[in-house]
Amino acid sequence: MTEYGRGSGSEPWHPEDPLFGDGGWRGQQANAGQQSPYDGQAQQQYPQPQYGDWTQGQQPGYDQQQYQYYDEQGQTHYAGQNAGQNQQYAAHTQQQYQQGGWDATGTHGHVPYAPDPGDPYGQQPVAYGGELPDFYGTEDAYPPPQPPGRRRPEPETVPGQGPGPDPETGWDPGEDQGEHAFFAGGGDDEDDDEAESRSGERRGKKPVKSKKRRTGCACMVVVLVFGGGLGGVGYFGYKFYQNRFGAAPDYTGDGTNEAVTVEIPKGAGGWEIGRRLQEAGVVKSADAFVHAQGQIPRGNTLQAGAYLLKKEMSAASAVELMLDPKSQSNVLVKPGERNAEVYQAIDKQLDVAAGTTQKVVKTSYKSLGLPSWVRSDGEVRDPLEGFLFPGTYPAAKGMKPDAILKQMVTEAKSKYAAFDLQAKAKALGMDNAFQLVTVASLVQAEGKTHDDFRKMAEVVYNRLKPTNTETNQLLQFDSTYNYLKGTSNIHISEKEINGNRNPYNTYTHKGLPPGPIGNPGDEAMKAALNPTHDGWIYFVATDGTTNTEFAKTYAEFQQLKDKFNASSGN
Known part of the structure; x- marks a missing residue:
């Protein structure tokens, strides 16, 4: 007014x-x-x-x-x-x-x-x-x-309504009209504080508290949000740089005194090896291991097996130790090796009493995953013979013998399935795949070189023929008798051989022995599936070790036998 x-x-x-x-x-x-x-x-x-x-x-x-x-x-x-x-x-x-x-x-x-x-x-x-x-x-x-x-x-304010018209100007913003952001603290804080203070003194009221606190809190929230965003961007940017350009995380030194065994499966590459080492606490990252493997000579030649390593090793130290045979904790099954020798190696590697693995085989061989066509009657000395496929298998202290044996049997089963032995056995005149594995074990035991294997396979098939009048279906292999005896003698007297009537003695029993006499490798198995067709029926290791010669007639065989006697001093 x-x-x-x-x-x-x-x-x-x-x-x-x-x-x-x-x-x-x-x-x-x-x-x-x-x-x-x-x-x-x-x-x-x-x-x-x-x-x-x-x-x-x-x-x-x-x-x-x-x-x-x-x-x-x-x-x-x-x-x-x-x-x-x-x-x-x-x-x-x-x-x-x-x-x-x-x-x-x-x-x-x-x-x-x-x-x-x-x-x-x-x-x-x-x-x-x-x-x-x-x-x-x-x-x-x-x-x-x-x-x-x-x-x-001062005009009183009715609860639930606005403050009413200004007593000085008569202007009423209305009960639904709020303060403009500029008048509610959006302007300069100091000006707002002074205005509020003067207003409070003029009206006889307490000075209104500064609105800096509200504005300051809002600023703090903005700073925190903005700072958090910058921090997140910086962190992920750093991780991206580290992953793309930075050095991979790695330990330093040769590791702690805590030993650990790491099993590396067959066919594992650098990334898989590094991942397993990282999970075992040997290296800090798989990336560091792969990098070190590429920098160290022969680093890419690591084989499958079990390795005795230390925790928290630098990647370079881990690679070098794995290249040292002393770090490897494995059992190596050599082509032609008999099961008895494999059992002894497992006992030694697991640091258990001698004969422990042999006892496990007698009691639980059926649970190891053998093919259904394996013969396991009383004449077979060991149902696992021929099914511990040659290769390197992890075997470290703390592992169970049956776990190691199962790996070997699984590998043999996989290999024999790939060869399709059941179908090939019929084509070669065998009764079943088990007999075909037995032939391959004979080829592996009697052959000395790769060139001998196919000729040796033909000798076996020719002697097993019903039309064989040279040996009357007798194989007459010293290897079968040695398997029976658990020996590897070359010089066996005819009296000794002819006096033993065990089914594994092929001098006194026609046909194949009851089962394999060793564990054939890939080459011997391939030779058994693809023999020569030259008419070979006799063979003699004329030097007593590696030089094997073959003959088609008995007369030729006598000449080779005389050559052998001359070289051996008989």
Whole structure:
């Protein structure tokens, strides 16, 4: 609300205001013989102009309305109100203005401007208080007038509603209107603090706490989120760089005193070996092992088997130790080697009592995965003979004998299945695949070189033929008798051989022995499946070791036998 007559908060009317014609406010003051309050310094109370016959009483043409004002002593004065509308002004004539005390000399009346269609206030009362009386300073005013020296009380806020209109300006943002972000702390913090403090002092209230805390918390959240994002990006960027360009994680030194056995399967490459070493705690990363394997000579020649290593070794130390045979904890099955020798090697490698593995075979050989066509009757000395396929197998302290044997049997079963022994046995005149493995074991035991194997296979098949009149289907192999005896003698007397009637003695029993006499390798098996067809039926190791010669007739055989006796001193 604008306080009329107090000299503050209201802007003076313009001298060219059309409401009063060309004469303006200055002309009226001149006619009235008084000084305009706007020509000098602002005063606390404006003097009331006199307009000729217009007095403080009721005036015609103005709806007979009056308004009151107060001086500083609180006395009431009445003045005619200018409460008419624009249409009423338009009805006044020049004569009416002259009757009101206006001097028309040199001046003439003007018809007020027509209301502007775009002006929303064009049809409203043109003066303050035109429709409603002014209750300022009366008991009906709100707020009631205050005695000198007291401040106006703050308007109370109704719970659930907004604070109401501002007592100074009269502006009410409405109960649904919140503070703009600029006024709610979006501007300068220091300015907000000072404004709040001054407002609190002026209103007689406690200074409002600074909104820095709210703004500071928001800034802190932004910093934390932004910092966390940068940290995440930095971490993943570092990991990407390390994985792509950085050195692989690695230990240093030769490792701790804690030993560990690592089993490397057959066919494992560098990554697989490195992964197993990392899982066992030997190396820190598979990447470091692969890198070291490529840098060290012969690093890529590592074989399958069990290795006795140390924990927390550098990758380079691990590769070098694995190349040392002393670190390998394996059992090697050589082509043609008998099972009895393999059992002894397993016992020694596992550091168990002699004969332990042999006992396991007797009690649990059926659970090791043998093919269904294996013969296991009472004549077969060892049902596993011929099924511990040649190769290197992990065998370290703490492992079980049956676990090692099962690996060997599994390998043999896989190899024999690949050769399709069941179908090939029929084509070669054998009853079953088990007999074909037995032939391969004979070829492996009697042959000395790769070139001998196919000829030796033909000798076996020719001697087994019913049409064989040279040996009458007797194989007459020293290797079968030596297997029976568990020996490897070359010089066996005819008396000794002919006096033994065991089925494994092929000098006294026709046909094949009950089962294999050793573990044939790939070459011997291939030779048994693809023998020569040259008519070989005799052979003699003329030097007693590696030089084997073959003959087709008995006469040729006698010549080879004489050669053997001459070389051996018989």
